[in-house]
Amino acid sequence: MAFSGKGWLPVDFSFQAMPSLLAEATVRWLHVGDRALSEPFMEHTIDSVRKANPAARLIDTSLDTLLWLGEKLERVQPSGFIFHVSHCGSTLVANAMRHAPGTIVVSESRAITRLMRPYFDPGSVYLRQRWHDLRRKLIEALFRAFSHYLSGTPAPLIVKFTSVDILALSLIRAWWPQVPCVVVVRNPVEVMVANLAGGWWMELKGKPALAREILGWPTLSSVDLGDEEFCARMYATFIDAARAGLDSNCRVVDYDSLDAAGLRRVAHYFGLPLPDDSALTQTFAWYSKDADRQIAFADDRQRKRAMASMAVVDAAERWAQPAYNALRSSLHEP
């Protein structure tokens, strides 16, 4: 019965449509044993252990089980947070941090996003505060569980959030102001071209109610916007959220500076020792999101800009570039 959380990872929550109104939920746990989170994304690791033979054990528990574990385990101060605007080199940064011995890098945890993404306001002071307090306790418990899962003792923890989690940057900073934080950004045209090719941004565009809930646009409907305008506005929303949450322990890192020296600066900023350059150089050998390491890395900045249509360039210029410029003017690389 003495559950230390060793070997078990909380991987998802089953919140109802409005958790701020109805916070009843279960936590899904996955037994990964002593397997490192070596894939670029946590979901890759989850898929891998679920497809193994025998498949990893899964179980749902009440939120109380996670909260109790959170109370039981030693408090964890993560070594660093990585926020980003999507398709901007943040996975490369996370992959590089994995080279720091003993460090656990949680990359784009679904559980964190389920907890931290914006939800419709419950219209009640009491429920709003209750949800705020519950989220605070749950994410604290998540971090402790992540940090302890390998050995039962806390390991240095880097949390790379999903792009939408940048909307919760202010909240995360308020809760962990001492944790070094980097916000990875990239030229809006390049980000938009990548997202227009498909993926989560475009899926969100097709779900106007969800888009309104997450992006907080009171008068705009995602389906009424052109794809380019939607992406540009979404990019600006992300950058604005980052600007609102930046503090003295945050650094902005632009894709253009993500070479070995840049990654080493980020690691140093997080207080993580990285091995010699040859190990770090491997990080650049493969496309950062390719778990199988089959696709070689290629600098695609020129290609992406060449692919950008006039509509993309215009939309970026009108809605995204001002936010990007404003952020860059406060750019402070580690």
Next chain:
Amino acid sequence: MNLAELLHPVPTSQFLHEFFGVQPILLRGTATKIVASLADGDAAIASLCLNLAYDLDVPVSPHVPTTPWPWREPVRCRKDLFVLGCAGDVQWRVHGSDSKTSDSPTWEATLSVGDALYLPRGSWCSAESADATPAPRLLEIHNPTGTELLHWLVEELAAQELVTADVPRFGDPAAKADYLIDLRRKVAEAFRVASLLERFAVWQNQRALLATSSPEAIVDLDTLPTPAHRIEIALPRKPRIYRRLDGKIAFKSQAREYSFLASAMPVLRYLLDHAPLTVAEAIRGLSADFDSDEILAFLSTLQRNGVIRLIAAEQES
């Protein structure tokens, strides 16, 4: 009195995760008030059982052991027990929890008047006291077992055609073997569902009935709540609230669905989070969301529907 008060100062979460089903724990003086009330009858014990059932999400009932008191030889607890010290000092010893007793006690403590003792299911216990010391009051916790889980699962599986189909008594060997393989696969699939235990818990929660009639101290249902009234939750279990397709919020209790406008959620949640509390405390705690008339009206509705009970201050034991 509720579980938190009985356990104080041990946090409920610590008790549930570290002691429940694992090891005994002596709780000094936490049952003083309830033991003092026993002279007036068993109403307080009945009320405690209801509250413990609500907090533990399983039935709790008074237990009269078949083994004569005192237990000089080890007796096995067939269920998890709370023991309330009602008279004298009793030396309780636990002699292991395996199928056989251990020679020397693995745990012991003196239970005095007003103390409470938790004993996990399966414990072998002995109790030594002066000859005239009356038996303590025992409360039995009916934690679900694998047997109940399997019964529920059979009901769940019964919706599937394969499970309700005839056993091929006169089939050839291949037909019989295939039948067993298919059935085994169905059962195995059911056990692979990660949410199985949580679904079972919800099912048990929703069908639970109040074990005894409500205490007598309930105000007349036509009486409007006043700030001095104390609010208690009258449901047998903590409700699991969900949102219906029509936008209303609802929960199931005692095999019935209770539904409310979503705007009622703050009051409902506040009561579930804080009860027992006075009406005045509820009005104060919800003052940012509702005026007192709105709260009083909703409390009346909840009372009429048996979700809460309102107890006049002078009627409290």
